[in-house]
Structure formats: structure tokens, C-alpha cells
Amino acid sequence: MEVLDGATPFAAMTEYNRPTLTLPNSGQKVLLHSCCAPCSGEVMEAMTASGIDYSIFFYNPNIHPEREYEIRKNENIRFAEEHNIEFIDADYDKDNWFERVKGLENEPERGERCTVCFDMRFERTALYAYEHGFDVIVSSLGLSRWKDMNQINGCGERAAARYPGLVYWTYNWRKGGGSQRMIEISKREEFYQQEYCGCIYSLRDTNRHRRASGRPAVEIGVKFYGRDSSS
Numbered sequence: 599m600e601v602l603d604g605a606t607p608f609a610a611m612t613e614y615n616r617p618t619l620t621l622p623n624s625g626q627k628v629l630l631h632s633c634c635a636p637c638s639g640e641v642m643e644a645m646t647a648s649g650i651d652y653s654i655f656f657y658n659p660n661i662h663p664e665r666e667y668e669i670r671k672n673e674n675i676r677f678a679e680e681h682n683i684e685f686i687d688a689d690y691d692k693d694n695w696f697e698r699v700k701g702l703e704n705e706p707e708r709g710e711r712c713t714v715c716f717d718m719r720f721e722r723t724a725l726y727a728y729e730h731g732f733d734v735i736v737s738s739l740g741l742s743r744w745k746d747m748n749q750i751n752g753c754g755e756r757a758a759a760r761y762p763g764l765v766y767w768t769y770n771w772r773k774g775g776g777s778q779r780m781i782e783i784s785k786r787e788e789f790y791q792q793e794y795c796g797c798i799y800s801l802r803d804t805n806r807h808r809r810a811s812g813r814p815a816v817e818i819g820v821k822f823y824g825r826d827s828s829s
């Protein structure tokens with residue numbers, strides 16, 4: 599596990615007017631589980647604008663193939679470094695991920711495989727938070743309109759409940775213009791634009807859907823926000 603140190607966590611980096619955020623349980627320090635740069639970009643800027651002390655935890659062994667994983671992670675590191683936010687690069691233990699979702703390969707997105715996937719990622723996030731003095735965990739996963747917020751919140755709360763004094767923040771990052779800002783920030787930063795959720799099963803299903811509608815298969819590493827008229 600690698601930790602990249604952030605020097606000034608409250609760097610000014612927002613041009614938006616946002617409501618001031620308040621942490622649950624009078625929390626002091628947040629560990630943000632980040633799934634990707636586009637979704638965490640908005641969450642990061644919103645927390646910074648409210649003066650919240652946070653670090654980024656990148657633990658996503660669900661992402662395949664490895665090239666896609668590296669691209670998503672490096673985009674996240676680039677943005678964290680740009681704004682001096684601590685970035686914790688956790689293990690890519692994909693074998694454990696495959697082990698946990700065994701038998702759930704044909705579940706649809708938002709089904710049982712996704713619950714197991716969120717559980718695994720949040721369990722590691724909660725453990726790291728507990729061991730390193732964070733009292734709140736949160737995730738950028740809920741920002742995607744393809745995700746089920748209740749499913750994500752349930753997994754997050756279950757993970758946090760394992761440790762005394764730790765709470766999962768169920769804030770709805772989509773509201774108050776969050777979804778729109780996510781797109782605007784992604785275009786401003788020209789973030790890599792992933793075209794499937796992350797696992798090989800979501801890639802398979804996305805490609806099936808694209809084939810059925812006459813579209814070409816997903817090409818890894820080619821699409822970036824703001825670089826063509828369709829994004």
C-alpha cells in the first residue's frame with residue numbers, strides 16, 4: 599500500500615457556490631473511498647469548499663483489465679496531486695475479488711454481485727479508516743446515476759458498523775447540482791471517461807448491449823471528457 603502525502607489539504611479549487619457541508623456525528627476526518635476521478639472530483643471539491651479534512655482511499659480490485667485499472671487510478675492520482683490531497687493507493691487484490699463474486703457472474707448490474715463488490719471495497723476502507731484515525735468514511739460511488747444509492751449506503755453503513763466510532767456518510771452527492779458539476783469538472787480536467795462500471799462482467803454486458811444496438815465494442819484508454827463533442 600502506497601501513501602502519497604498531501605501538503606495543503608484545503609487548497610482553493612472551486613469556482614462553485616455550494617452549501618456548507620457538515621459531517622455526521624461531529625466527525626473530524628474523512629476517508630473518501632474513490633472509484634474514479636470523474637466521480638471523486640466533485641466530492642473532493644465539495645469537501646474542500648467546506649474546509650473538510652480528508653484523504654483519498656483507492657481500493658478497487660473489481661476493475662479489469664489491469665490497463666483500465668491503472669488508467670483510472672492514475673487519473674485519480676493526477677487530480678489528488680494537483681490539489682495536494684493525500685492519496686492512499688491500496689492493494690489490487692483482484693484474486694480475492696474474483697473469489698468473493700464467484701457464482702454471481704451473471705447477476706445484472708445493481709444485483710447481488712454489486713452488493714458483494716461494494717461490501718468488499720467498503721470493508722477495506724473502514725478497516726483502514728479505523729486503523730488510521732479517520733472517524734467518517736464516504737464514497738464517490740453514489741454519484742453515478744447508474745448506481746443504486748440505497749444499495750451503496752447499506753453496504754457503507756454495514757462496513758462502518760464493524761468499528762466503534764466510525765460512521766458512513768450517506769450524503770447524496772447528486773443533489774444540489776452535483777451531477778452537473780461532476781460533468782463540468784470532468785470536462786475541465788479532461789478526465790478519462792470509462793465506458794463500463796469496472797468488472798469484466800460489466801464490460802461483457804456493456805459490449806453485449808452495444809452489439810445489440812449496432813455500436814462498436816468498448817475501446818480502453820481512448821475516451822476523455824471534453825475532447826470530443828459527444829462527451
Ligand code: SF4
Nearest residue numbers: 712715795796797800
Ligand atoms: S458491475 Fe460494477 S459494482 Fe457491480 S460487481 Fe461489477 S464492478 Fe462491482
